[in-house]
Amino acid sequence: MGDQYLVSCTTPSLTLAVIHPLRPISINDSFRVSTRTFLLTLFLAASGVSFARGDSAGPGYVGSSACAACHAQIYERYLTTQMGRSSGRAGAGSFQEQMSASEFTHTLSGVRYQVSKQREGFTLAYTQKQPAGAPEIRGTQQLTYFIGSGNVGRSYLFSVMGFLFQAPISYYARSSKWDLAPGYQQHSELFLMRPVEAECLECHASGVQPIPGTQNGYTDAPFLEGRISCERCHGPGNGHIAGHTSGQPVSPQEIVNPAKLEPRPRDSVCAQCHLLGESRIVKAGRSLSRFAPGERISDYAASLVWSSKNVAGLKATSHYEKLWQSRCKQSSGDRLWCGTCHAVHSPPTLQQSGEFFRQKCFTCHQSGDCRELAKV
Numbered sequence: 001m002g003d004q005y006l007v008s009c010t011t012p013s014l015t016l017a018v019i020h021p022l023r024p025i026s027i028n029d030s031f032r033v034s035t036r037t038f039l040l041t042l043f044l045a046a047s048g049v050s051f052a053r054g055d056s057a058g059p060g061y062v063g064s065s066a067c068a069a070c071h072a073q074i075y076e077r078y079l080t081t082q083m084g085r086s087s088g089r090a091g092a093g094s095f096q097e098q099m100s101a102s103e104f105t106h107t108l109s110g111v112r113y114q115v116s117k118q119r120e121g122f123t124l125a126y127t128q129k130q131p132a133g134a135p136e137i138r139g140t141q142q143l144t145y146f147i148g149s150g151n152v153g154r155s156y157l158f159s160v161m162g163f164l165f166q167a168p169i170s171y172y173a174r175s176s177k178w179d180l181a182p183g184y185q186q187h188s189e190l191f192l193m194r195p196v197e198a199e200c201l202e203c204h205a206s207g208v209q210p211i212p213g214t215q216n217g218y219t220d221a222p223f224l225e226g227r228i229s230c231e232r233c234h235g236p237g238n239g240h241i242a243g244h245t246s247g248q249p250v251s252p253q254e255i256v257n258p259a260k261l262e263p264r265p266r267d268s269v270c271a272q273c274h275l276l277g278e279s280r281i282v283k284a285g286r287s288l289s290r291f292a293p294g295e296r297i298s299d300y301a302a303s304l305v306w307s308s309k310n311v312a313g314l315k316a317t318s319h320y321e322k323l324w325q326s327r328c329k330q331s332s333g334d335r336l337w338c339g340t341c342h343a344v345h346s347p348p349t350l351q352q353s354g355e356f357f358r359q360k361c362f363t364c365h366q367s368g369d370c371r372e373l374a375k376v
Contacts, residue, residue: 060236088226277303
């Protein structure tokens with residue numbers, strides 16, 4: 001079957017599937033594996049084993065600012081999008097966190113958190129009372145980098161001797177307050193040891209600079225660009241720029257236009273970050289940092305996803321699988337992809353989004369086709 005497969009793995013309590021990232025789930029391709037194999041797979045996925053990784057920018061990459069000379073309008077618009085401001089130095093940029101609700105206590109752990117704004121970034125102070133006679137736990141961390149555009153919120157990273165960790169607090173834009181970061185609510189003790197691995201950081205920043213052989217160690221500059229760079233979707237720009245500046249004819253192959261690719265490599269451009277599933281297993285001898293637009297993500301990794309479409313919740317990293325489960329995708333096949341509805345260079349504002357996506361629907365449907373119209 002080559003790279004077209006589904007491994008459905010059932011235990012008494014749950015079912016997971018390992019799917020080819022670029023095709024719909026088909027039970028006709030499934031075969032059973034033992035619970036022992038399933039548990040081993042989960043162990044390997046969660047073990048944090050790290051392989052040597054190099055500079056994810058790679059040869060031929062020139063950085064997004066090099067594109068601005070010829071594509072200034074697109075470049076400036078893109079910098080205002082969610083992908084264009086997905087990471088950076090804490091406290092920098094036009095987005096400004098409000099500090100009126102920057103202190104709170106987590107009831108389960110009893111930890112008191114307080115965030116204060118500094119000239120550069122933020123400082124997180126924390127205290128936790130201990131049983132009678134034991135000294136109070138108290139400390140501070142400098143929050144150096146942010147993750148997230150700020151449309152919903154932002155999370156923050158701090159460094160310990162060059163090793164990056166996620167802070168247990170986040171800023172939530174819609175309520176304009178600071179609170180626990182997602183995934184920290186269940187901790188009954190102060191928890192400051194969530195490592196920021198390169199595979200995670202690469203979906204928020206570009207030109208990630210990990211130290212080979214470490215789980216979360218980075219160079220002095222953990223990443224070269226605080227955004228999803230132009231080249232993450234269009235490929236290395238050196239040949240494209242060199243050809244145009246020399247006045248010589250430029251081959252279309254020197255730069256990637258995802259919309260003109262065959263369906264599988266086209267879809268892989270988005271799937272590199274929007275299809276992680278419950279876990280992602282990198283293939284032997286491969287590194288996701290070396291994936292380039294125009295290739296198939298399935299040549300680099302396989303993702304573990306729930307085989308049932310009834311799993312509650314939609315994560316940012318599950319958009320791709322949700323698309324495959326939709327009736328629109330099942331009816332349209334390869335004609336429908338992420339770019340059919342999403343304008344990456346200039347997406348609508350929050351106020352514009354309802355009408356914008358409604359009109360996208362009408363490119364294929366008539367208004368009378370919408371059975372939910374009365375509820376919208």
